[in-house]
Amino acid sequence: MSRTLSSRAVVVAAAATMAVVLTACGGTTKGSDTGPAAPGGSAAAADPDAPLQEGVKMAFLPKQLNNPYSDIEVGGGEAALKELKGEYKLVGPNDASASSQVSYINTLIQQQQDVIAVAANDPNAVCPSLNQARAAGIKVVSFDSDSAKECRDAFVNQATTEGIGQALVELAKEAAGGSGEIAILSATPNATNQNAWIEVVKSELAKPENSGLKLVKTAYGNDDDQKSFQETQGLLQSFPNLKAIVSPTTVGIAAAARYISSSNYQGKVAVTGLGTPNAMREYVKNGTAAKFALWNPADIGYLAAYAGVALKSGQITGQQGEKFTAGKLGEYTIGADGEIVLGPPTVFDASNIDQFDF
Amino acid sequence: MSALKAPPAAAWWSSVVRAREAGIVLALVALVAYTAVSNPRFLSGQSVRDILLGTSILAVLAVGQAVVVITRNIDLSVGSVLGLSAFTVGSVVQDNPGLPVVVALLAGVGIGVVCGTLNALLVRYGQVPALVVTLGTLYAFRGVTYLTAGGQQITADELPRAFLGFADASVLGVPWLVVIAVAVTVAVGVLLRNYRLGRELYAMGSSPEAAALVGIKVGRNTLVAFAISGAAAGLAGVLFAVRFGTIDAAAGTGYELNVVAAAVVGGVAVFGGSGTVWGAALGALLLTVIGSSLTVLDIDQFWQQAIVGALILLAIAIDRLVALRTARALRKGGPHVQ
Numbered sequence A: 001m002s003r004t005l006s007s008r009a010v011v012v013a014a015a016a017t018m019a020v021v022l023t024a025c026g027g028t029t030k031g032s033d034t035g036p037a038a039p040g041g042s043a044a045a046a047d048p049d050a051p052l053q054e055g056v057k058m059a060f061l062p063k064q065l066n067n068p069y070s071d072i073e074v075g076g077g078e079a080a081l082k083e084l085k086g087e088y089k090l091v092g093p094n095d096a097s098a099s100s101q102v103s104y105i106n107t108l109i110q111q112q113q114d115v116i117a118v119a120a121n122d123p124n125a126v127c128p129s130l131n132q133a134r135a136a137g138i139k140v141v142s143f144d145s146d147s148a149k150e151c152r153d154a155f156v157n158q159a160t161t162e163g164i165g166q167a168l169v170e171l172a173k174e175a176a177g178g179s180g181e182i183a184i185l186s187a188t189p190n191a192t193n194q195n196a197w198i199e200v201v202k203s204e205l206a207k208p209e210n211s212g213l214k215l216v217k218t219a220y221g222n223d224d225d226q227k228s229f230q231e232t233q234g235l236l237q238s239f240p241n242l243k244a245i246v247s248p249t250t251v252g253i254a255a256a257a258r259y260i261s262s263s264n265y266q267g268k269v270a271v272t273g274l275g276t277p278n279a280m281r282e283y284v285k286n287g288t289a290a291k292f293a294l295w296n297p298a299d300i301g302y303l304a305a306y307a308g309v310a311l312k313s314g315q316i317t318g319q320q321g322e323k324f325t326a327g328k329l330g331e332y333t334i335g336a337d338g339e340i341v342l343g344p345p346t347v348f349d350a351s352n353i354d355q356f357d358f
Numbered sequence B: 001m002s003a004l005k006a007p008p009a010a011a012w013w014s015s016v017v018r019a020r021e022a023g024i025v026l027a028l029v030a031l032v033a034y035t036a037v038s039n040p041r042f043l044s045g046q047s048v049r050d051i052l053l054g055t056s057i058l059a060v061l062a063v064g065q066a067v068v069v070i071t072r073n074i075d076l077s078v079g080s081v082l083g084l085s086a087f088t089v090g091s092v093v094q095d096n097p098g099l100p101v102v103v104a105l106l107a108g109v110g111i112g113v114v115c116g117t118l119n120a121l122l123v124r125y126g127q128v129p130a131l132v133v134t135l136g137t138l139y140a141f142r143g144v145t146y147l148t149a150g151g152q153q154i155t156a157d158e159l160p161r162a163f164l165g166f167a168d169a170s171v172l173g174v175p176w177l178v179v180i181a182v183a184v185t186v187a188v189g190v191l192l193r194n195y196r197l198g199r200e201l202y203a204m205g206s207s208p209e210a211a212a213l214v215g216i217k218v219g220r221n222t223l224v225a226f227a228i229s230g231a232a233a234g235l236a237g238v239l240f241a242v243r244f245g246t247i248d249a250a251a252g253t254g255y256e257l258n259v260v261a262a263a264v265v266g267g268v269a270v271f272g273g274s275g276t277v278w279g280a281a282l283g284a285l286l287l288t289v290i291g292s293s294l295t296v297l298d299i300d301q302f303w304q305q306a307i308v309g310a311l312i313l314l315a316i317a318i319d320r321l322v323a324l325r326t327a328r329a330l331r332k333g334g335p336h337v338q
Helices: A002-028 A066-083 A102-110 A127-135 A159-176 A192-205 A225-238 A249-262 A275-283 A295-314 B007-038 B045-071 B079-094 B101-125 B130-149 B161-167 B176-194 B196-206 B208-211 B218-244 B255-263 B279-297 B299-330
Strands: A057-061 A087-091 A115-119 A138-143 A156-158 A180-186 A213-220 A242-246 A270-273 A291-294 A323-325 A330-335 A340-341 A346-349
Touching: A002 A180, A002 B130, A002 B255, A057 A102, A057 A295, A057 B208, A087 A138, A102 A115, A102 A127, A102 A323, A115 A127, A115 A295, A127 A295, A138 A275, A138 A295, A156 A295, A159 A192, A159 A213, A159 A242, A159 A270, A159 A291, A180 A192, A180 A225, A192 A213, A213 A225, A225 A242, A225 A249, A225 B045, A225 B218, A225 B279, A242 A249, A249 A270, A249 A275, A270 A275, A270 A291, A275 A291, A275 A346, A295 A323, A346 B176, B007 B279, B045 B079, B045 B196, B045 B218, B045 B279, B079 B101, B079 B218, B079 B255, B101 B130, B101 B161, B101 B218, B176 B196, B176 B218, B176 B279, B196 B208, B196 B218, B208 B218, B255 B299, B279 B299
Parallel strands: A057 A087, A057 A115, A115 A138, A138 A156, A156 A340, A180 A213, A180 A242, A242 A270
Antiparallel strands: A291 A346, A323 A330
16 A cells, blocks of 8 residues: 555655656747646647737626725725726625625626635635636636636745745844844744744744854744733743744734833834834834735735636646736746745835835 | 622631732742842832832723622733724824823723723623633724725824823822723722622622522613723723834734733732722732832743733632532531521
């Protein structure tokens, strides 16, 4: 049994290696428009010169309505569709539960939308409905939170895990003044995104150029103000030489900054991480958090709208290496598995924070 | 006043309750001593101040909860009332930066009283158990908050400095938040201990039927109990806004269970009729100190939840034990009691 399994694994590995080699070859061939066909893919070849269609009916299905973050994301999509002279539509559930989006997708299929942009609450729950939509000729773009990759044409990712992790280390290094003890204040111990970023932070810290920084503890504030306060207090008491607290969660960074602002640690320990400009404005101005980062949520929706219209117009099909232009954001190239990465996170500080309102 | 209880039982009760609070104090001293030995900074001025500030909001809520639980009811809506008050008062202060903090505090209390009164009316005139009513209003009040907030967030830079500064301000070195929490505890404690109304609340919790038979206005008193709990939650909402500075519609979600835990650990019996607000406030202090010291001792937060759970079980076990012993004492002393 184990022998069959392992020999099968070897075959799969060999196939994967070949695929990589083939892709690499495809990439180096000049003037080749069509890369190697994706396994099982039957999409028509992309025509990079196809004009963007007007009047594309595109529906946004965020994780839930009335969520400040989602509202800004889809707002970006609406702005992009206005530029593209498309029709914008917004539907969504009131709760972010796994199955809540399915009925909305079914309705959108009946309404014969051209493109559906979805931030999946559950990667698999939405899959059958999304594939029905694609069978009916609707293009599907996932944004923010991906669905299983076989049920959408492209995925607009706010940032890569590596990009966020590296940005966090950069910010921490600057906040700590180049070297010293740092600590992480995360969300819950099982938060997928945060844990992935923290792993990257740890591997970045292992590099020789970051040897001056020492990560003394990862604390978990559970995205709760009271708990985040308490964990921040614990860090400051346990590690008197702490130079900076890095919080890769918007609740945690605001709570840590608020606590330090109102304690006698202000000016001794710096706060940085991922936060929203509105929640952090006060603490940037009082010097507790000189710099922090986040992607611009409006740009995610904006990019998803451009990707959706480009898909509908036949400019792209979601294959790796295809290029398209997304208005003010410039040119994007589709990565592996149809992933389109928005770019490095925006860094906010006293000089630019007042230009953002979210 | 105390004639509402059989005298021997009353003496017995008070000694048990006193022993119970002594137990909490003992646990607190042991915990603080152990933590301070391993990390002396646990007793630094900043740390003590943090713990007291952290306790103040929970203590105000627990005192209100104790009043309701003593009448053999429960108020699960306190977390949602806190959220509603925090967001509403936050928005008002945001639009009227010159508003004195006292007015904001009173506004919070007012919102809480309205919510509490609604709870009481449903419990009393709907003849529905408080557990069900307040579970319903837990969602209803939260829904109203979501409706008015609509996904917005009130952030520190939008709140006036005088309002946020109240969190750091102190009188004679004691932060205002702590002063308020102590004042609320003392006021409610005296009401329950020395006033007719307070004793009637205990009588209602001991035996609702008997209380009605001796002519206690059960309906009015239920209203007062829930109004006090609501007022405390509303006040706590403003304190929450002042302390954390960032408020969204989810503020205070899940607090109700911490609050009930603080009251129960503090010796307020879940079946009503016994316990004090001093105990509830001490329970809040104990839970906060546990949270802080386990963080300082670098112990996995799983243990924190396990310890709180064990404390609740212990408190309920003591309740049961006390109830059994009282019953036995009453049976033995039968002729005397008659």
